[in-house]
Amino acid sequence: MDEGSTITTLKILIIGESGVGKSSLMLRFVDDVFDPEQAATIGVDFRVTSMTIDGNRVKLAIWDTAGQERFRTLTPSYYRGAQGVICVYDVTNRSSFEKLAHWMTEVDTYCTKEDAVKMLVANKIDMPNREVSREEGLKFAKRHRTLFIEASAKTKEGVQCTFEELIEKIIQTPNLWDNERPRFVLGQTENNGGGSCGC
């Protein structure tokens, strides 16, 4: 099937405390792999992939940042130009949830695109020792006007949806991306009720 040419390249940033599963989510999404002994990220990791949303092909540059403070000296440059920010916490680690306000402040401070779309991801829902309920996550997301999803990089649950919902919202915000191509029509696929990812 001809999926047409790429309409834009989007910069997506993944942030959150160390060990919450940022790299694991990115690697599950890009390579469909999971490493139970995933090494901590040093500085920043970077992957390019592409996906088709509503019949439109977009290229994604995914920046996986290190959660450890000592690697975050280049923080402002990570945020520059990002159209989407995925903020991750670990549902089995309450302190990673309590640090979310700090991460939101960072987003507000350093994001250069005012309308950048934020997605809150509650990761590791496959684990039994949960310390943060879904309701708490939802409440935080509402208060900070972010999208919200519960996920597991291990079992794949919610991972595809995380990226699909985020990219769909970005595409629906034309201010955010290069719209030099006026012939591009939003939602050009038919019969899919406006392109919901079915999450």
Ligand SMILES: Nc1nc2c(ncn2[C@@H]2O[C@H](COP(=O)(O)OP(=O)(O)OP(=O)(O)O)[C@@H](O)[C@H]2O)c(=O)[nH]1
């Ligand atoms: N059970 C379970 N373990 C996970 C999940 N996601 C990540 N992990 C594990 O949690 C640990 C940390 O994962 P990383 O992906 O390295 O976390 P990170 O947020 O990138 O960490 P930094 O690079 O230090 O910022 C690894 O041992 C992963 O295998 C998940 O959904 N379920």
